[in-house]
Amino acid sequence: MKGWMGRFKVLSLLGLVALFLSACGRENLTALNPKGYGAEKSLDLIILPTVIMTVVLVIVMVIFTVALIKFRKKKGQEDVIPKQVEGNQTLETIWTVIPILLLIVIAVPTVIYTFDLADEADASDSLNVNVTGNQYWWHFDYDGLDIQTSQDVYIPVGEKVYFNMLSSDVIHSLWVPALSGKLDVNPENENTFYLQAYEEGVYWGKCAELCGPSHSLMDFKVVVVSQEEFDQWVADMQNFDPETEPETQTAVDGRALFEENNCIACHAIGSSPVAVGPNLTNFGDRTKLAGTADMTKENIIQWIVNPEEMKPGNKMTGMYPSVSEEDAALIAEYLLQLRPSEITPESAGN
Ligand code: HEC
Numbered sequence: 603m604k605g606w607m608g609r610f611k612v613l614s615l616l617g618l619v620a621l622f623l624s625a626c627g628r629e630n631l632t633a634l635n636p637k638g639y640g641a642e643k644s645l646d647l648i649i650l651p652t653v654i655m656t657v658v659l660v661i662v663m664v665i666f667t668v669a670l671i672k673f674r675k676k677k678g679q680e681d682v683i684p685k686q687v688e689g690n691q692t693l694e695t696i697w698t699v700i701p702i703l704l705l706i707v708i709a710v711p712t713v714i715y716t717f718d719l720a721d722e723a724d725a726s727d728s729l730n731v732n733v734t735g736n737q738y739w740w741h742f743d744y745d746g747l748d749i750q751t752s753q754d755v756y757i758p759v760g761e762k763v764y765f766n767m768l769s770s771d772v773i774h775s776l777w778v779p780a781l782s783g784k785l786d787v788n789p790e791n792e793n794t795f796y797l798q799a800y801e802e803g804v805y806w807g808k809c810a811e812l813c814g815p816s817h818s819l820m821d822f823k824v825v826v827v828s829q830e831e832f833d834q835w836v837a838d839m840q841n842f843d844p845e846t847e848p849e850t851q852t853a854v855d856g857r858a859l860f861e862e863n864n865c866i867a868c869h870a871i872g873s874s875p876v877a878v879g880p881n882l883t884n885f886g887d888r889t890k891l892a893g894t895a896d897m898t899k900e901n902i903i904q905w906i907v908n909p910e911e912m913k914p915g916n917k918m919t920g921m922y923p924s925v926s927e928e929d930a931a932l933i934a935e936y937l938l939q940l941r942p943s944e945i946t947p948e949s950a951g952n
């Protein structure tokens with residue numbers, strides 16, 4: 603009975619571990635299923651030392667077990683002392699040389715990949731996105747294209763896209779686990795790396811540097827589309843005219859309220875250098891509100907009425923006159939119809 607119970611415990615423990623690990627494997631948010639160049643190289647560098655260390659562990663455990671059994675105190679031989687081998691030069695040499703060799707085997711590809719991933723030789727021929735990390739949202743300014751987005755960044759599949767990153771406040775860190783390793787985003791000293799995605803789709807990004815109370819909500823998406831779709835998206839964004847009259851009266855009223863309530867001071871609609879708050883040009887195309895909540899009208903109303911509840915410490919709270927739920931609903935109508943493009947996270951697979 604005891605043996606059965608023991609096995610049951612082990613099995614349930616293993617089950618729990620499997621359950622726990624499966625949560626780490628959320629599709630498009632895992633470094634263990636790479637969909638881009640940087641992530642692939644990083645996984646290679648995770649696997650190599652893991653394999654080496656596992657082999658070392660197994661060998662050491664075998665030797666350890668053999669020693670335990672072979673040299674245990676035996677009945678009738680309590681006083682026997684096994685042969686003492688300390689200071690044995692051959693042994694000392696072997697266990698000094700083997701770890702050095704193993705470290706070299708790990709170090710060589712690590713150094714090669716590090717230089718490879720930091721290579722920026724073709725940056726000036728590639729698409730460049732100037733990224734700003736803010737408490738608690740990401741801003742993306744497409745170099746030379748007159749397009750700014752927030753929360754979602756669109757890139758063409760297969761191409762190297764360079765991210766030139768600065769922070770407007772504290773240190774953040776940009777991480778898209780399925781596409782690449784992470785890189786710090788500092789208030790000074792621009793850091794640059796590139797993303798190169800192998801497959802179309804929507805990949806989740808995270809801030810990977812504790813930056814304040816809503817750090818864990820500082821999510822964003824990388825929308826990877828075909829080159830044609832990307833060109834289409836660029837054209838759609840560039841052709842978008844913020845002056846276009848919304849189709850419904852509620853949205854027209856919402857727009858007036860958006861202007862009256864000072865929202866416009868921080869939120870640009872259309873291409874603009876203003877980046878105090880997220881650019882809302884393609885707000886209606888997003889699948890998440892403020893990077894984190896579901897994009898529903900109710901959530902938008904809640905956000906406008908009291909953003910503090912959704913994202914503590916955010917930089918919008920208290921910066922505009924208080925807005926009633928009715929007015930917030932009209933503003934939400936206006937914002938939700940801002941849909942300049944057919945190319946969206948949904949059309950790309952999420
Ligand atoms: C002082 C500048 C400021 C003002 C004024 C302001 N906001 Fe914001 N807003 C922000 C910032 C900063 C964020 C990002 C908050 C975060 O995610 O941490 C934000 C986020 C948002 C978002 C979510 C955007 C997204 O990409 O999902 C919406 C919607 C929004 N604000 C609407 C409004 C409305 C409506 C008003 C006027 C009633 C307003 N804001 C006034 C700064 C401002």
Ligand SMILES: [Cu+2]
Binds near residue numbers: 738773
């Ligand atoms: Cu951050």
